[in-house]
Amino acid sequence: VITPDLSNHYFSEISRHIENIAYENGYIVLFGSSDDSPAKFASVVETFLRDGVCGLIVTPCEGVSETLCSAIAFGIPVVLMNRDIDSVDNAGKVFLDNDLAIRMCLDFLHDKGYNTVAMISDDAIISTQIIREKSFVKHIEADGREALLAKVPSTYDPSCYTKTVAQMKKAGVDAILIPKGYLALHVFKAVKELGYRIPEDFALIGFDGGVTYELVTPSISQVDQSTKETAEVSFNMLCEMIQDAHSARTVLLKPTIKEGDST
Numbered sequence: 001v002i003t004p005d006l007s008n009h010y011f012s013e014i015s016r017h018i019e020n021i022a023y024e025n026g027y028i029v030l031f032g033s034s035d036d037s038p039a040k041f042a043s044v045v046e047t048f049l050r051d052g053v054c055g056l057i058v059t060p061c062e063g064v065s066e067t068l069c070s071a072i073a074f075g076i077p078v079v080l081m082n083r084d085i086d087s088v089d090n091a092g093k094v095f096l097d098n099d100l101a102i103r104m105c106l107d108f109l110h111d112k113g114y115n116t117v118a119m120i121s122d123d124a125i126i127s128t129q130i131i132r133e134k135s136f137v138k139h140i141e142a143d144g145r146e147a148l149l150a151k152v153p154s155t156y157d158p159s160c161y162t163k164t165v166a167q168m169k170k171a172g173v174d175a176i177l178i179p180k181g182y183l184a185l186h187v188f189k190a191v192k193e194l195g196y197r198i199p200e201d202f203a204l205i206g207f208d209g210g211v212t213y214e215l216v217t218p219s220i221s222q223v224d225q226s227t228k229e230t231a232e233v234s235f236n237m238l239c240e241m242i243q244d245a246h247s248a249r250t251v252l253l254k255p256t257i258k259e260g261d262s263t
Contacts, residue, residue, distance in 0.1 A: 055241065056077070060088075106136075180207060185216070205263055208222065
């Protein structure tokens with residue numbers, strides 16, 4: 001199993017679930033972090049293949065398609081979990097239905113009485129994040145409104161967040177959707193530092209914040225993807241592929257919204 005960062009609560013929970021399920025089915029799991037580095041990802045894959053693994057569950061980063069295609073050509077079943085790479089064929093794929101998640105967020109905020117929703121993202125090139133950004137623009141424009149999507153540098157700069165939030169306030173924004181876990185905490189901090197109130201001045205809703213979203217005051221509403229379900233579906237698919245390489249398929253998992261005090 002290769003994830004971007006095993007210390008990230010989302011990936012650590014999934015990894016723990018995979019380890020438990022694998023043990024129950026007679027497998028031992030090796031874990032590695034890529035730090036979203038193609039070179040490190042390739043090194044970890046190479047090490048695992050030398051160790052004789054019979055399959056890979058990976059959350060890929062940009063620039064690893066050649067590594068994965070080589071593993072697949074070598075006869076190693078691969079399941080892409082959480083992120084996609086279009087150029088990798090014959091791999092199993094387990095993703096959240098991100099388009100549905102964005103639609104659910106917009107409907108949820110509208111039902112709560114928020115009229116002008118913006119998105120704050122960063123400039124990281126991650127397939128999941130890009131899909132969420134495109135879905136946001138698509139659904140907002142389909143509703144006949146202007147899509148307000150702001151991007152800050154992926155290298156954290158607090159001033160960029162405060163400047164962006166201030167611009168959102170001037171534009172009449174009353175709710176902010178954040179497509180990636182820890183970004184919501186940076187936006188939360190910027191809103192507080194500017195003296196605005198949550199949810200009176202801004203409602204906030206993020207993705208996959210887990211318990212960290214529950215520990216701040218007010219707690220942050222979030223789109224929740226079951227880590228246990230993700231682990232089970234990914235592991236079971238890999239086992240099927242080990243037995244039959246032609247069983248690779250794509251599964252979209254249904255999102256839920258866990259409401260906090262920020263909406």
